[in-house]
Amino acid sequence: MMYNKTLTIFNNNIQEIVLNLKDTCLEKVLYYRDEGNMNIVLSVYAQENEEKYVIRFKKISSDSTERNCNDHKHELMSFIVFEELLQKYFDHFTVVPKIVFVDVDINALNEFLMRDRPAVRRKKIIGYNYGLVYRDVAFLPKEIYIGKPMNGEFKDSPTICIEIKVKQGYMMDEDISTRSYETKKCRYCYFQYLKLKTTKISNISQYCPIDLFSGKADRMNRAIKGLFENPQNNLKMFQDGKMVYNEYSPDKVLLKRIMKSLFPDAKSVDKQESLLINLIRRTLIKDFTCCDMNVDVYSTYECDEDVHLRNCHAEKFPQLPKNCILYSILKAQHLVRDNFSIMEYLEDNINCEDGYGQIIQDYRMGSTALDCSVMITFRQINVNEDFNIESDKVFDKRNYMKLTGPTGYSHHFISNVTVVDLDEKKDSFAHFHKYKKQYQESKIAYLEYINSMQHVA
Helix, strand or coil, rough: CCCCCEEECCCCHHHHHHHCCCCCCHCCEEEEECCCCCCCEEEECCCCCCCCCEEEEEEECCCCCCCCCHHHHHHHHHHHHHHHHCCHHHHHHEECCCCEEEEEEEEHHHHHHHHHHCCHHEEECCCCCEEEEEEEEECCHHHHHHHCCCCCECCCCCCCCEEECCCCCCCCHHHHCCCCCCCCCCCCHHHHHHHHHHCCCCCCCCCHHHHCCCHHHHHHHHHHHHHHHCCCEEEEEECEEEEEEEECCCCHHHHHHHHHHHHHCCCCCHHHHHHHHHCCCHCCEEEECCCCCCCCEECCCCCCCCCCCCCCCCCCCCCCCCHHHHHHHHHHHHHHHHHHHHHHHHHHHHHHHCCHHHHHHHHHHHHHCCCCEEEEEEEEECCCCCCCCCCCCCCCHHHHHECCCCCCCEEEEEEEEEECCCCCCHHHHHHHHHHHHHHHHHHHHHHHHHHHHHHHH
């Protein structure tokens, strides 16, 4: 990465990088990657064998006049400290950032990015020179992608990254206890109807996070297929760091081309899609702490239920390996569930917070996990005829995966997963109030929709 010096802030041991872009052609250094409601992400150009990085900037309203850089710098320092607290839940699945000061004219930077940004996002701009620099998780870590992997070669194929915003993976207690003849839906599926009512979406997604967290192959596959069919803001696909598929550019032709390049032996689009879905599923439940080959036979799924009447069936004991990414996320999300009743009490007795600091902190960490994203990164490899996973020649067994197709042919991958978007909800009570209010409004929106459909019928 290009920068002119590194400073260390000794009180928190947080590194600060200075990236000097004055008198620099921005097109040679940065390019637009992606953005959400609160942040925008830029990629930093790197040489072929160098580690790749991204910079995340906080956005502000384009007409805002509040731009105190020092206050924002301290906010970023607090963010890093909070991410370090989350390490006990996400362990090796996280990438803790460094602070970066980009020495550039902010107005010039915003103007440079405007052409690549979606029109609906342009009401906000980058507001500060300070940001956070991360290893670019849309690519494999340097120690994996440099040189010859194992005793094989990387295929002449791109690095693919799938970003999934998994959402809440457990049912609300009141919905678990509803009468047997009532439709039971999770928080995410109810919220779809509120978004439809407020015209934020045009149709209901087939995705259900309860299916994804179930650990069962058919249900997980159905959830992932639902994301590809209607990505909304819950699925994005990158090829060599470039966005190729999301809600703003759902290019099915390009998606099919990528799937065909990954699985040329699968002659139909449906089989290629199923292999990609199975690859994503197996990565989500992979144990990256040991050599888990994940040899998986082509698995199908059915998705013919009426989405409006479909129940979100919670597994009493989700079949998730304890060292997989989904288990780590669900474990953190349960901090919201387990502290829900106490938060209700504290919300009604706002002056009784003393002695409940750990409860509030746990809720804050859990609510962060409710909105996090998973980056699934993989690249296909060719292996020699004498390939043996137990061989000492293997470069890194932990990141190796093998996927077996429906007629016996095999595909070999190096893969990795990372949790991102671990943004702290600073005001736990404001979040809790919004959480409850939004949930109740979502249930009402669902009932209104069902009643309107019955009247039409």
